[in-house]
Structures are given as structure tokens and as C-alpha cells.
Amino acid sequence: MKNKIITIIFILYIFIFSILGIIMKDKLISESERRKLKTFPEFSFTSEYVNSLDKYFLDHFPFRDNFRSIKANFNYKILNKLDNNGIYLKDNYIFKTNYPDNQKYINNFIDKTNIIKNKLNENNNVYIMIIPDKNYYLKDKYFLQLDYDNLYKQVGTLNIKNIDIKDIMNLNDYYETDTHWKQENLLKVVKRMSEVMNFNYENIDYKINEYDNFYGVYYGESAINRDSEKIHYLTNEELNNVSVYYLENNDLNKIYNIEKLNSLDAYEVYLDGASSYIEISNDNANSDKELVIFRDSFASSITPLLIHYYKKITIIDNRYINSDNFLKYIEFNNQDVLFMYSTLIVNNSVTLKG
Amino acid sequence: MIFSSITFIYYFLPILLIIYFIMPSKYKNLVLLFFSLLFYFLGEPKYIIILILSCIINYYLSKLIEKSKHKKIYLIIALIYNIGQLLIFKYTDFFISNINSIFKLNISYLYLVMPIGISFFTFQAISYMVDVYNKKHKSANNLITFMTYLCLFPQLIAGPIVRYSTVEKELKQRTHSYDKIGEGIKRFIIGLSKKVLLANVLGEFSKSIISETVLSSWLKPISFTLQIYFDFSGYSDMAIGLGLIFGFKFLENFNYPLIANSITDFWRRWHISLSSWFRDYVYIPLGGNRVSKIKWIRNIFIVWFLTGFWHGDSWNFIIWGLYFGILLVIEKLFLGKYLEKTKVLKYIYTSIIVIISFMIFNSTSVSEIFINLKNMFMLNNLKFINRETIYYLRNYLFIFIISIISATPLLKNIVNKLSKTKLSKALNVLEVIVLISLLTLSTAFLIDESFNPFLYFRF
Numbered sequence: 001m002k003n004k005i006i007t008i009i010f011i012l013y014i015f016i017f018s019i020l021g022i023i024m025k026d027k028l029i030s031e032s033e034r035r036k037l038k039t040f041p042e043f044s045f046t047s048e049y050v051n052s053l054d055k056y057f058l059d060h061f062p063f064r065d066n067f068r069s070i071k072a073n074f075n076y077k078i079l080n081k082l083d084n085n086g087i088y089l090k091d092n093y094i095f096k097t098n099y100p101d102n103q104k105y106i107n108n109f110i111d112k113t114n115i116i117k118n119k120l121n122e123n124n125n126v127y128i129m130i131i132p133d134k135n136y137y138l139k140d141k142y143f144l145q146l147d148y149d150n151l152y153k154q155v156g157t158l159n160i161k162n163i164d165i166k167d168i169m170n171l172n173d174y175y176e177t178d179t180h181w182k183q184e185n186l187l188k189v190v191k192r193m194s195e196v197m198n199f200n201y202e203n204i205d206y207k208i209n210e211y212d213n214f215y216g217v218y219y220g221e222s223a224i225n226r227d228s229e230k231i232h233y234l235t236n237e238e239l240n241n242v243s244v245y246y247l248e249n250n251d252l253n254k255i256y257n258i259e260k261l262n263s264l265d266a267y268e269v270y271l272d273g274a275s276s277y278i279e280i281s282n283d284n285a286n287s288d289k290e291l292v293i294f295r296d297s298f299a300s301s302i303t304p305l306l307i308h309y310y311k312k313i314t315i316i317d318n319r320y321i322n323s324d325n326f327l328k329y330i331e332f333n334n335q336d337v338l339f340m341y342s343t344l345i346v347n348n349s350v351t352l353k354g
Numbered sequence: 355m356i357f358s359s360i361t362f363i364y365y366f367l368p369i370l371l372i373i374y375f376i377m378p379s380k381y382k383n384l385v386l387l388f389f390s391l392l393f394y395f396l397g398e399p400k401y402i403i404i405l406i407l408s409c410i411i412n413y414y415l416s417k418l419i420e421k422s423k424h425k426k427i428y429l430i431i432a433l434i435y436n437i438g439q440l441l442i443f444k445y446t447d448f449f450i451s452n453i454n455s456i457f458k459l460n461i462s463y464l465y466l467v468m469p470i471g472i473s474f475f476t477f478q479a480i481s482y483m484v485d486v487y488n489k490k491h492k493s494a495n496n497l498i499t500f501m502t503y504l505c506l507f508p509q510l511i512a513g514p515i516v517r518y519s520t521v522e523k524e525l526k527q528r529t530h531s532y533d534k535i536g537e538g539i540k541r542f543i544i545g546l547s548k549k550v551l552l553a554n555v556l557g558e559f560s561k562s563i564i565s566e567t568v569l570s571s572w573l574k575p576i577s578f579t580l581q582i583y584f585d586f587s588g589y590s591d592m593a594i595g596l597g598l599i600f601g602f603k604f605l606e607n608f609n610y611p612l613i614a615n616s617i618t619d620f621w622r623r624w625h626i627s628l629s630s631w632f633r634d635y636v637y638i639p640l641g642g643n644r645v646s647k648i649k650w651i652r653n654i655f656i657v658w659f660l661t662g663f664w665h666g667d668s669w670n671f672i673i674w675g676l677y678f679g680i681l682l683v684i685e686k687l688f689l690g691k692y693l694e695k696t697k698v699l700k701y702i703y704t705s706i707i708v709i710i711s712f713m714i715f716n717s718t719s720v721s722e723i724f725i726n727l728k729n730m731f732m733l734n735n736l737k738f739i740n741r742e743t744i745y746y747l748r749n750y751l752f753i754f755i756i757s758i759i760s761a762t763p764l765l766k767n768i769v770n771k772l773s774k775t776k777l778s779k780a781l782n783v784l785e786v787i788v789l790i791s792l793l794t795l796s797t798a799f800l801i802d803e804s805f806n807p808f809l810y811f812r813f
Contacts, residue, residue, distance in 0.1 A: 002782045003536020009790060010539045011371070017797075018364040045399040050355055053396075057360040061801050071798040079756075082749045085802070100564055100742075144745050223802075 020062040032065050032220030034264050068223040076224075082142055087222045090143070093176045094218040095135055098344060099144040105349045106154050112318070113158055113339055115354030116294060119323055121332040124292075127197055128339040129163040130155055130346060131181070131298050134174035136166065151346055160339065163196045165189050176229050178216020179344065180267050183301040184208055184232045190305045197336055199309040200286060206234035214266045231266050234304065238284050242307055247277035247321075247329070255280065255304045270300035276320035277329060285311040290335040294318055296345045310336075319345075322353035355396045357542075357592045358549045360800055366393065374600065375530075383502045383525065386600060390507035394470070397511065401469035404439070409501045411435060412479045416486045416493040416500075425487060432483040440476045443468050448667035471511030473664060475504055477631055482518045484635055491519045499525050508596035512589050514607035514627035521602050528601035538598030543789050543796070545591025550796040552757050553585035554803065559750045563743065568736050570743045571729035575713035577750075580757045582712060583612055586625070612761040615700040616693055617681045617707055628664070632657050655679045665715070670723060674714045681707060 029036050037059040041052035061067065075084040082088060086097040113128075120126060136148055148166075156162065173185040194201035214231035233256050244253050249272055260268040271278060280303070291310040293299055295317055303315060314335075316326050345352065355362050370389045377385050395402045415435075418428040447463045454461055482503070486493050494500035503525055509516050559577045563570045590607035597604045607627050614620035621629050640653040655676065662675015685693070693700040713730070717723045728734045759765065772781050 002785065003540075004532040005786055006536040006539050006789060007532050009786065010543075010793070011368075013790065013793060014364055014368050018368050021364065047398055049399075050361065050396045054359050054361050057365065058801055061360055061364075061797075064801055067794075067798040067801045070794065071802045074795060074798070079752045081752070082745065142745050142748055144742060 017062055021057065021060060024060075024062055026060050029264075030059070030064075030220075031264055032068070032223065034217065034220060065223065069225065072223040084223070085221065087218060088138075088143060089222070089224070090138060090140055092226075093134070093138075093171065093174075094216075094222050094224075095138055095143070096179070096218055096221065097144060098133060098135055098146050098347060101147050101150055102347050105347055106151060109341075109346045109349040109352060110154065110158060112349065112352040112354040113160075113294075116318065116323055116339075117158070117160065119327065119332070120337055121334070123334040124332055124337045125197070125335075126160050126337045126339075127163055127193075128155065128158060128160040129165065129193070131340065131342040132166050132169065133179065133342050133344045134171060134181075136343070137169065137171040137174070146343065146347060148343065151343060155346060161196065163193055163338075165192055168192055175214070175216045175231070175267075177214070177219040177222075177226070178267060179218065179342075180216070180298060180301065182232065183234055183270065183305070186302050186305055189302060193306070194309070197338070199289065202286065202308065204236065204238075204308055206236050209233050209235055211261045211266060211269075216267070217265065231261070231269070233269055233301075238282065238308060239304055241282075241284070243281045245279040245281075246272055246275050248275055255307070267297070267301070271303060271315065273297075273300070274317070274320065275315075276317050277326055278315040279329075280307055280313045280315070282307050282311060282313075285309060287311065290314070292316065292330065292332070292335050292337045293340055294338070295340045296342055298342045299340050302340075318353045319351040320353075355393055357589070357596070358546055358796070358800065360797070363546075363797075366396075371599075379527075382600075383498055386507070387498060387502045387505060390502070390505040390510060393507040394505065394510060398470045401467075404443075404469045404472070405475065405505060406501075408436070408439065408475065408479060409504050410497070412483060412504070413494065413497050413500045416483055419483065419487050420493045429483060429487045433480065436476050436480050436483070440472060442466070443472055445663075445667045474513045474515055475510060477515050477628075478504055478509075478517075481515070481631060481635060485518060491522055494518070495526070506597075506602070508593040508600075508602075509604060512586075512593070513625075514590050514593060514604055515631050516604050516627070520605055524602050530601050534598050534601065538595040538600075540785075540789060541595030541598060542592050543595075543793050545588040545593075545595060546796045547792040548584040548588030548591060548760070550799045551792070552753070552760065553581045553588060554799070555750070555753050556581035556584070556757060559746060559753070563746050565740060565742050566729055566734075566736055567740050567743045568729065568732050568738045569747070571726060571736070572709070573743070573747065575709045575716065575726070575730075577754070578716050579612070579709050579712040580754075580761060582715070583608075583761060584757065610761065610763050612705075612708070613701075613763070614704050614708075616685055616690060616704055617678060618685050618690060620704060620708060621678070621682070628661070632661055636660060651683055654683055658682070668718075669720055670714055670717045673720065673723065674711055677711060677714060 026039075027037055038052065038056045040056055041049055043049060058064075072084045072087075075081040076089065083097060088095040088097060117126065130152065132148065135143070135145055138145070168188050169181075173181050175182060191201050193199075210230055210232050212230045213228045215228050219226070235256070239255055242255060244255055246252055249257075252272055255271060256269050257272045258269065260266060260273060265273065267273070274297070286308055288311050289309070290312040291306065292314045293303065293316065295303075295315060296319065297317075299315060303313060306313060314330055316330075318326070355366065357363070366389075370385075374382060374385050374389075391402060391406070394405055412432060412435075415428050415432040419425045419432070422428055443466055446466060450461050450463055453459060482500075485491055494503065503516075503518055503521060504510075506516070506521075556577045560574050560581065563574060587608040594604050594606070605627065607625060609623040609626065611620050611623035614623055637653055637657045640656060641649060642653065643650050645653070658675040658679030659672060660675070661678070662672045665671040665674070693703060710727075710730075713726050714723050717726060725734070729736055732738075769781065769785075772778065
């Protein structure tokens with residue numbers, strides 16, 4: 001009798017999921033993981049075909065996110081694991097292990113930065129600001145941290161004037177579910193920058209706009225159910241009137257793309273997310289100075305707060321554009337030049353171009 | 355294709371089950387053969403020809419062995435064919451590399467991709483030919499029966515090495531019942547869970563630890579020992595389970611080897627189908643232990659050299675085999691008698707020897723073996739422990755505890771005892787719930803992982 005029940009349940013179980021897998025419509029993307037899902041592979045006489053087929057079935061398994069959630073909960077709650085796929089939960093925050101130091105990528109970061117540095121003009125004032133990722137502020141007896149001292153020491157060998165912000169930031173300046181920092185908390189960073197870069201910091205009024213359904217990139221990776229959090233973007237008259245040129249998105253002439261608030265990644269509201277080359281011109285700036293920022297995504301949210309101080313800001317994301325290409329659009333003379341990246345990019349600089 | 359994949363469990367298996375069970379008995383072997391070839395084809399399309407050729411050549415040679423006056427010649431041809439095929443596909447580059455380094459030559463490598471499962475189906479074919487020669491059983495009555503035996507997908511690519519005599523009757527006529535199918539499903543789910551929930555997770559542990567400490571240099575081989583046990587015995591469980599679903603009863607391949615109290619005992623419990631194959635087709639034909647002491651020691655070393663070499667085309671596997679050969683000789687000569695008298699020491703001794711053996715097994719070069727040994731025995735001035743080791747030990751502590759308990763018959767014994775009490779009905783319900791939970795968890799773990807091949811596919 002027992003074996004009959006086992007047989008019937010097993011058969012029903014595998015048949016129901018396989019039939020559901022066939023009849024349910026394929027999704028194009030995984031919202032929780034922010035990636036394209038595999039499409040059904042074309043038949044070929046290679047072992048690659050079965051690999052692709054496996055990946056396709058994995059990607060389109062019915063209730064896939066629920067199964068991922070079962071695994072995550074089992075790991076955290078039953079197996080008492082500290083992390084699931086490198087995702088570490090502490091208080092309300094979701095962290096992702098960024099360990100150990102990757103010397104190859106740190107060297108690559110230094111090499112690529114040197115390549116660009118060598119293309120600058122001798123009259124450029126050059127600065128570097130390496131933003132600590134939020135793991136830096138996680139105080140936990142177990143958590144494995146990057147050797148930040150070593151990373152900053154090595155970046156120091158670039159001999160570029162450093163803007164150190166480690167001491168003024170704290171965990172509250174970062175989103176709970178995302179890698180990034182919160183724009184509304186960054187005025188203290190702008191002030192620190194002004195001290196090193198010699199621009200006149202002013203107390204400027206901003207209107208704080210709120211969107212309360214933000215789920216950061218770690219939320220999907222964690223496969224854990226939790227509440228959304230708020231994301232804010234700061235506006236004022238001056239910011240509304242700047243002229244913005246995006247190399248990839250010519251139609252958008254604004255520093256915020258409000259439509260992105262409802263996209264998979266609401267952080268893309270700032271400067272339209274991934275953009276290789278952007279120019280922002282502000283006729284009402286408090287100086288005639290110009291700034292060029294080489295950057296990663298952390299720069300998207302802080303750059304709007306720098307607009308008041310520079311007549312023109314050029315933002316180059318050298319993960320998407322190399323020097324041969326951006327030199328078609330920009331000529332270096334006496335601008336301020338800022339290399340601004342998070343420690344995440346320094347320790348994993350595979351995508352950086354020189 | 356591998357058993358622990360969504361493609362196999364949720365697509366290949368359901369389609370096969372429908373077609374297999376609606377077909378009349380006389381076509382069931384044909385269905386199994388077709389799906390076995392499809393199973394192989396989906397994993398290794400090019401080499402399906404090697405498998406089919408192996409079936410046809412061995413089948414007709416077995417007929418010649420049975421009927422011809424020159425049966426010894428045909429047996430020798432069969433052995434040359436099977437061993438030659440294995441040597442060419444598995445060991446050519448190993449030989450070239452050694453010839454190059456000894457004679458300072460520069461012969462280029464062939465980079466042949468090894469057909470999946472060749473080590474297993476070749477050994478099955480050899481056992482079949484030798485048994486036909488020795489008249490232990492008759493040759494298969496037709497090619498389909500023989501091909502079904504050699505290609506039967508549950509054991510085709512990673513064992514157990516099934517003898518023809520074990521399944522001879524079932525190949526001709528077998529029964530199917532809920533009892534067999536239910537037991538098969540149970541076994542399959544247990545094997546799947548061993549592979550996905552334990553072996554794969556233990557594999558993550560070994561990969562995660564980067565810095566060397568004395569503790570981590572022990573934890574890594576301990577973890578690997580558990581990993582390879584659950585990986586391989588999990589595969590055997592799935593194979594035995596699938597065999598039962600389709601009406602075959604394969605012999606057990608593992609019997610809790612990690613609770614062995616000597617190396618002799620360990621090899622009675624570990625990969626039983628392989629060690630009994632070497633016993634029956636190499637050790638005994640060489641004279642076994644019924645020869646002079648010198649020849650007996652020679653026989654042991656030949657068998658253990660070959661056992662190591664079978665596992666892979668690298669010196670560490672040969673050292674691994676010879677390491678066991680030396681220990682078995684020592685145990686048989688004097689240590690065994692001494693160990694028998696101890697209560698705890700024999701278990702500690704066996705555990706340490708086995709852990710070191712899998713460190714050797716898992717090393718990529720001979721020099722790495724010596725570095726690991728130095729690390730383990732504190733000869734490399736390593737820290738005993740560091741933050742990283744603490745993190746991963748804490749992270750995987752429960753998995754280690756569950757794995758160690760699961761490697762003993764403790765749970766099985768408790769279930770057996772309880773099933774004889776009034777709790778047996780509740781136990782039956784619990785068993786069904788546990789099995790479905792394990793299947794759900796394994797599915798969840800599979801979905802969360804990328805493609806994950808079995809460790810034993812390398813061999």
C-alpha cells in the first residue's frame with residue numbers, strides 16, 4: 001500500500017510539473033535575477049545541445065522563483081547557513097560577499113586607469129574617489145570582508161589626489177536591498193569633495209521625491225520575501241533646467257528618467273542607468289569649471305548633486321566605451337578629472353576598458 | 355545526460371515511463387534500448403557509434419567463443435578489442451606525456467575526448483565475454499537482449515558494473531509491481547538527495563576555501579571524502595532505483611564504507627562492483643592468494659595498480675591505488691590482527707587513511723600531494739586556523755553533521771527498529787512526506803544551480 005502511494009504521488013508530481021512546464025508560456029526575462037532567460041535551443045548533434053536544453057528547462061521550470069525561495073529558506077533556516085549563493089542577511093540588510101581580494105583585477109583596474117590618465121592633459125586636475133561598498137560598514141564577527149586596507153593602498157600607487165570618504169559614510173547611507181548608496185545622504189560626500197577639489201560648497205535646497213516600491217538587485221538574488229524600500233531623487237529648479245546629452249538615448253534631455261522607477265531597476269532613474277557617455281551643461285553653475293568623471297553606477301546618483309558647481313560635466317562609463325571612442329567626443333584641456341568607482345569594480349574590473 | 359537534472363527527471367523519465375508501461379512485454383526491452391541509446395546520444399552524440407560498435411562486436415565474438423573450437427583466440431581478440439578501446443580513448447595522452455618526459459621527445463597530444471561511461475561499459479563487456487568463455491552463463495539469445503544489457507541507461511555511464519548473470523533472467527522476463535516501483539522511486543529520491551543536497555553542497559565548501567590553514571587542509575579532504583561518497587553512492591542509488599522501476603535488481607554498490615574498521619573492510623564496502631570485478635577477473639586468474647607470498651604480493655600490487663589507473667589517466671590515481679595496495683598487504687601481514695583487538699583505534703586509523711587517500715585522489719599533481727601532506731601534518735608553518743576557515747566551518751557545520759550521520763547506518767537502524775513497533779503506520783506516512791520533501795528540495799537546489807555534472811563522469 002505504501003509503495004502504491006509513493007508511486008502514485010511521484011508519478012503525479014513529475015507529470016504535473018512537466019505538463020505545466022510545457023503549457024505555461026515562456027517568460028523572456030527573470031525579474032528577480034534581472035537577466036534574459038534561455039530560449040528553446042535549436043537541435044544539433046552536439047553535447048552542447050543537451051547543456052542548452054538543461055539550462056532552458058531550469059530557466060522555465062514552473063514556479064521557479066518559489067523553488068529558489070524554498071532553497072534559500074532551507075539554507076538559512078534549516079541548515080543554519082550564513083550565506084546562500086554568497087548572499088548574507090544581517091538585520092534588514094542584504095549583503096553579497098565580495099571576497100577575497102582579486103589581485104588580477106586590482107592590477108587591471110590600475111592598468112586601465114593609468115591608460116586613461118596618460119591620455120589626459122598636464123593642465124587637468126586629476127582626482128580619485130574609491131567608494132567603499134556597503135560590506136565595509138558591516139560589523140559582524142563571521143562575515144568575510146575584503147582586505148580594504150590592501151585595496152586602498154594599491155589604488156594609492158596610481159599617485160592621483162585621493163578623496164577619502166570612508167570616515168563620513170555609514171551603513172545607513174546604502175539601500176538595504178541594493179548595492180548602491182542613497183542620493184539623499186550624499187551631500188556630505190559632495191562637501192568632502194569640495195574640500196579636496198576646491199569648489200565652493202553651498203547649502204542648496206532640494207525637493208526630495210519619493211518612490212516607495214524599490215527592490216534592489218540583491219533582493220532578487222536573495223530569493224527571500226521582504227518588503228520593498230524607498231528610493232528618493234532630489235530635484236530643484238536648476239536641475240530641471242540643465243541640458244543633458246546621452247550618447248545612447250538622444251531623446252532624453254533630463255538627469256532623471258522617471259519612467260525607470262517602474263522598471264526592473266528603479267536605481268536607473270538616475271542618469272538613465274547604464275550610459276557610456278553623457279554631457280550635462282548648466283548655464284547657472286556657480287563656476288566656469290568643467291568636470292570629467294570616469295565612473296561606475298555609483299556616480300549616477302551623486303552627479304546631479306555636483307551640477308551646481310560645474311558649467312559642464314562629462315560622464316564616461318569606461319565599462320561601455322574605450323578611450324579611442326570617447327576621445328572622438330571630448331578633448332582634454334584644463335578640466336577637473338575625477339575617477340570615481342566603488343570597491344566592487346576595483347576588485348572585479350573585468351569589464352573596464354582603457 | 356545526468357539523472358540529477360531537470361531534463362531527466364521531469365521530461366526524459368515521464369516520457370519513458372508512459373511508453374515503457376503501455377508497451378506489451380515483448381517490446382519492453384526494445385523501448386529500454388531505444389531510450390538508453392537516446393540517453394547516451396543526448397550526452398555524447400558523436401560517440402554513440404563507439405557504444406553501438408562495441409555492442410555488435412562483443413555480441414558476435416561471444417557467439418564465436420561459445421561455438422568455435424578456437425574459443426580462446428576469440429576471447430583474446432575480444433579482450434584486445436575492449437582493453438584497446440579503453441587504452442586508446444582514455445590513456446593515449448597520458449602515455450604520450452610520459453614518453454615525452456622520459457625520452458625528451460615532443461610527440462603531440464591527440465586530445466581525444468573520452469566517450470562517457472567507456473570505463474564502465476568496457477568492464478561489463480569484458481566480464482560478459484570471460485563469463486561466456488568460462489560457461490558461467492550462455493551468450494545472449496539475440497542482439498537486442500545483449501544491447502539492452504550493455505546499454506541499459508541506469509548503469510550505462512557511471513555503474514554499478516552489472517554482471518550479465520545478475521540480470522540474465524530479468525532481461526528475458528521480468529515482473530513489475532507497485533512494490534518494486536515504489537522501492538525504486540524511494541531509492542531514486544534518496545540517491546538524488548545525496549547527490550544534490552549533500553555532495554554538491556560539500557563540493558561548494560571545498561571550492562570556497564582559498565587560504566591554507568592546518569584546519570582547512572584537513573577539512574578539505576574530509577569534505578571531499580564525504581562528497582565523493584555521496585556523489586557516487588547517490589548515483590548508484592539512483593541507478594539501482596531506476597533499475598527497480600523497470601524491473602531489474604542490481605547488486606548493491608556501497609555498504610556504508612565510511613564506517614569501515616580497516617582498509618580491507620573499506621574495500622568490501624566501497625564501489626563493490628568494481629572491487630569484485632578486479633577480484634574475479636584479475637586477482638583470482640593471477641592465482642589470488644593461493645600462490646607463494648611473493649606472487650601474492652605481486653598479485654595485490656597488479657590489482658591495485660590497475661584499480662588506481664582505472665580511475666584516471668594521471669599518476670595521482672596510480673599512487674592512490676598503490677597506497678591502498680601497500681596498506682592491504684600490511685594489514686594482511688600483521689596490522690589487521692592487531693587492529694582487530696582495538697575498539698576505537700581501528701576506526702580512527704581507517705578514517706585517517708581514507709581521508710588521506712581522497713586527498714591523493716583529488717590532487718592534480720604528485721607535488722600537490724606532498725604539499726597537502728605537509729600542510730596537514732603542520733610541516734609548512736601554516737596558521738592553525740584563520741577567519742576564513744572559521745567562516746566556512748560555521749557556514750557548513752550543519753551540512754557536515756548531517757553528512758556524517760547520513761554516512762552511517764544510524765537512521766536506517768532507527769527506522770528499522772521503529773517499523774517493528776506500534777509507530778510503523780505513522781512511520782509510513784512520515785516516509786512519504788520525507789520523500790516528497792526531499793524531491794521538492796532537490797528540485798529547488800537543482801533549479802538554483804547551474805549545470806552540474808557528476809564527479810564520476812571523469813572516469
